[in-house]
Amino acid sequence: MKMKSLLVAMSAAALLTACGGGDDTPATSATAATPAQIPNTATAAGYSLSVFAKAPSSTAKPDSIVQYNNTVFIGYQMAGDVKDGSVPSLTNTVVQYDLSGNVLKSYTVPGHIDGLLARTDTNTLWAMSNEDANPKLTIINLATGAQKTYQATVNPTAHGGGFDDMQLLNGVVYASASNPTTPGTAAPTVVSLSLNATGTTFDVTPVLAGNAQATDITPSVGGATNPNFNKPVTLALTDPDSETIDASGNLVLDSQADGKLVFISNPGPSQTVSVLTLTLFNDKDGPVTPVDDTRWVPAAGPTGKTFMLFTDASNTTYRVDASFKQGDAYSAGQGQVMQLDTKTGHLTPVVTSVGSASALQDPHGILFVAQ
Numbered sequence: 001m002k003m004k005s006l007l008v009a010m011s012a013a014a015l016l017t018a019c020g021g022g023d024d025t026p027a028t029s030a031t032a033a034t035p036a037q038i039p040n041t042a043t044a045a046g047y048s049l050s051v052f053a054k055a056p057s058s059t060a061k062p063d064s065i066v067q068y069n070n071t072v073f074i075g076y077q078m079a080g081d082v083k084d085g086s087v088p089s090l091t092n093t094v095v096q097y098d099l100s101g102n103v104l105k106s107y108t109v110p111g112h113i114d115g116l117l118a119r120t121d122t123n124t125l126w127a128m129s130n131e132d133a134n135p136k137l138t139i140i141n142l143a144t145g146a147q148k149t150y151q152a153t154v155n156p157t158a159h160g161g162g163f164d165d166m167q168l169l170n171g172v173v174y175a176s177a178s179n180p181t182t183p184g185t186a187a188p189t190v191v192s193l194s195l196n197a198t199g200t201t202f203d204v205t206p207v208l209a210g211n212a213q214a215t216d217i218t219p220s221v222g223g224a225t226n227p228n229f230n231k232p233v234t235l236a237l238t239d240p241d242s243e244t245i246d247a248s249g250n251l252v253l254d255s256q257a258d259g260k261l262v263f264i265s266n267p268g269p270s271q272t273v274s275v276l277t278l279t280l281f282n283d284k285d286g287p288v289t290p291v292d293d294t295r296w297v298p299a300a301g302p303t304g305k306t307f308m309l310f311t312d313a314s315n316t317t318y319r320v321d322a323s324f325k326q327g328d329a330y331s332a333g334q335g336q337v338m339q340l341d342t343k344t345g346h347l348t349p350v351v352t353s354v355g356s357a358s359a360l361q362d363p364h365g366i367l368f369v370a371q
Helices: 003-014
Strands: 033-035 041-044 048-054 060-068 071-078 091-098 103-110 113-119 124-129 136-141 147-152 162-169 172-178 188-195 201-209 213-216 232-234 240-245 251-255 260-265 272-277 294-296 306-312 316-321 329-333 336-341 346-353 363-370
Touching: 041 048, 048 091, 060 113, 060 306, 060 316, 071 113, 071 363, 091 113, 091 124, 103 124, 103 136, 103 147, 113 172, 124 162, 162 188, 162 240, 172 201, 172 240, 172 251, 188 240, 188 251, 201 260, 240 294, 294 363, 316 346, 329 363, 336 363
Parallel strands: 060 363, 113 162, 147 201, 213 272
Antiparallel strands: 033 041, 041 346, 048 316, 060 071, 071 091, 091 103, 113 124, 124 136, 136 147, 162 172, 172 188, 188 201, 213 232, 240 251, 251 260, 260 272, 294 329, 306 316, 306 363, 329 336, 336 346
16 A cells, blocks of 8 residues: 555544535444454444455455346456556456355456446446556356457557446446546547447547536535636546446546546537546545545345445455445545545545554445345
8 A cells, every 4th residue: 555545544544533424414424433343444433344255366456346136246457467458468357256255257358457347238247458558348248158359449549548447328338548648638538339340349439538628516625615616627637547327327437646526417419527526524624535436326225225345455345334325425545435425525434444554455446236
């Protein structure tokens, strides 16, 4: 863990008693720190932490996590992986688990794996590799186990990097265009993706430029009213990373190093775009905070119970149990998991690491499972 991340995480643990949170009302009160079951961690009141699954090896780092029916897929990167496709022999592993964390199957995919997309409409798992350059898309038929890998039709890509996360919205696959060589320019940060008729490559179409116009929905900055609140601004996105779909059905891009979430309503020619800046605790006292995954709590399943899973660079995927409220949002990053107030951009830690032997090193992927 980087020292800055560790200090932030330790500060978060110490200040849990002072944290608010939530979209309007937190799912549970975060007024007191609760000893967690995992050493060197702390949870806000009403949240409990346990281990869901350990990595298949000590050098395997869990990253993306998705649900497929009553199973979960986790993509494992290897420590020291190159991310640009320059080592053709490099492979990573995707493991399928049941909802109790028992291993069901494992798959080997080429390259440094990043985004996963589980498609119940086609009974396939899409795995995107090489986020920095020379991207590859591997599609696994979950009925037969057959795999096919596609290259980008145009490579080098228009933005110069690779592709990372993927989301399916209204029948269209959208991917984040990661590691741009000229960040903050007209090069795409989000693309739509389709398989080429050749059967060997995939095509992309730009959806959002790095310097697109957006409405700034961050109400305050540095403790004062944001002069650009609800006004158009020009984006300067440098680090397109993960994607998600919010409770309103918008496509959401995380520009990680910029500490911003970009909301794309009705992606396409008539889309509207807004941007929210993220800060730890509040905009007056907390710094702009980079995050990885952000996820919204879905409607409860038939059992009425919803739990969270998140992956961490400590070779572990954790489970969080709480009275999660539909529509609330949570983000992972900087050694902790935080509840996000989507009206202000303020992040409230609910699970964090404490001490020098921190259990949480770098939370990445988040998944809510509605049982």
